[in-house]
Amino acid sequence: MTLKGIKVKLYPTVAQQEAIENNFRLNRFLWNQLLGMQLAGHENGGSFVTKFGMNYLIKVMKIEFPFLKEAESTSFLYTSADLADSYDRFFKKQNGFPKFKSRRRPKNSYKSNCVNGNIQVVDNHYLKLPKVGLVKANGLHRVKDKIKSVVIHKKADGTFEATLQVAFEATTFESTGKSVGIDLGIADLAIQSDGYKLPNKQFERSLAKQKRQWERKLARRRQQALVKIEQAKAQEIELELSDFKNVQKAKEQVARINKKIANQRNNYLQQYTTSLVKKYDLIVLEDLKTKNLLQNRQLARSIADAAWAKIKSMLAYKCEWYGKELVLVNPAYTSQTCSHCGENTGKKPLRIRTFACPHCHTTGIDRDVNAAINILNKALAQR
Template identity: 35%
Template sequence: MLVNKAYRFRLYPTKEQEVLIAKTIGCSRFVFNRFLSLWNENYQTTGKGLSYSACSSQLTKLKKELDWLQEVDSHSLQSSLKNLADSFDRFLKKQNKAPRFKSKKNKVQSYTTNIEKKNQFPEVSIAGNRMKLPKLGWVRFANSRDVQGRILNATVRKNPSGKHFVSLLVEIDVQDLPKTDSTVGIDVGLKDFAILSNGKVYKNPKFFRTLEEKLAKAQRVLSRRQRLAIQQKKPLSEAKNVQKQRMKVARVHEQIANARTDYLQKITTEIIKNHDVIGIEDLKVSNMLKNRTLSKAISEVSWSEFRRMLEYKAKWYGKKVIAVDPRYTSQKCHSCGHTAKENRRTQATFICVSCGHSENADLNASRNIHDLAMV
């Protein structure tokens, strides 16, 4: 099956390439905002928006008027128009809110360059630890794995920590994984991250709590430096000590996010490889986050991201993920089927008041999830 897959690598651009990346990001943002403004004006005047082709023809004229738009990759500017058109299409279909103007103060700055199918020579090519990108030329990068498939586009981004990354979107033919004839139910939790109906437990590493003290200390230093810059009437963007500390805070956040993503990728891949049908709870995480007592712990475990990874990997590799109604899964006895609130004695203990069946509460819930998914 043909699927779109992304490869992400760390870039190590030269000073000149960093300047060109910043210019390209700025020009892409300018084009997006300019045509968003034109689209809004045209809609208020005529009741109709602008098509992508109309914007594209105006962009050609604009590049003749503004010479600095010709310094950057032309594909990135066209990509901004395509993103704008796509945003309005989804807005008109009531799939998302109306597109908003982009700000240079956003934490993550990026641009996307598309690959022309008609071009005999590829715009993006890889040789050893160097990657060729439009306008940038050859850029050194961390070549951690081979890129397989046909490259569709490349997104260059600059993180708040100051690091540069490139994401290559490729089209690749993915083969189904071997069938294991195994089914499993998964109950997610806060003490343990995931409990499988076969008894396997994935611990909750609590990456945020591990680095919380370090993060808090870095944020206090940043706050002091910001107050000092304000007292000296310096713009925060020009206060070097503020920017240095801001990057230190961003690196701690990045370390937490990277560790969490790596953990989720590993356990979801393991589950998909070992089981053909996987039952999970259809949790409304956004509603659960309204609980002020548990919101911090719930956001840390990333249940939504865990489910997203399971679902797209199952689609890729010929497996199946079934979401079931989470009501009463923790109160129902897996042995006799009796459902009562009193069955859940404590957070960890389940003792059925009807038949006396006793076991770990999360394991009992995961077995109920498994049974519901297999119906």
């Protein structure tokens, strides 16, 4: 059994936000109390109090500080475990001494354990959270397995999200004994060492007309609204853009179309990466940091950039889920080296699409496929 994390967006009401933030505060308070006790104990010659010792102390503290009972109680067990962990890493010299948590730079998250159905998906649109209630959420359709725990997090932009840890039976894909190297490109997003190319589909194209229409409508309506706001001001009436329903509607339509494009692109990459993990035991990618394709147009580049990052992260977690292996290699010289004899043939301009080797006289191989084979060979040479 493996755990996987599923992130969903939360839309808590004002009262629910307050309950969540109260949990942040109480867990921060508890952390500081426990750390203070550890320090005082140490000064008095005592030894480190273990996680179980701390959990006993929490019970005592709830009597001394009755407001601690407002907290989601399982989150306290994670806080004491975190502190024990923090000490553990300090003892192993992996990090510095545990610090007190300040109100100014708070850690805006807490973790709850799922016990007796206290955390549940309700009607696909609500997440039931202990001490918070039914919180409206987006993305819950992806939760199909048993929930083990949840981390509630408030992001820097003030929005809330939950990461659900779900238990899931890792249906490891059967071993195939096959390996593949993948070169990343722009016209084709991925070029495989076996010759397959994943085209960079222009998902925005099919919705481009609609999108342009709504963008124009939005601009026009906004302009008209601004004029009306000025006119109203002359009569001392305060109006804002948000008072104009047709402006809001156009805004929503543009956002909806953008989301649709993003979803289509995402599904495309999900399907591709799943098929890779099914088909190959070893998948070799070039390390993205070093990719340099400045001569390409800005937009195409940025779309490809985002797609490569997604392919890499999807492969990383899918390989882990399904028992396959992902290796990243430095792509240096992979496009200049002959995949047949291994000689470096020097830099060629991008317009030359087929690779020809003056050393072993290999000809007619696709330039990108040649690079993909080299990427695969680099990983195989490291073993």
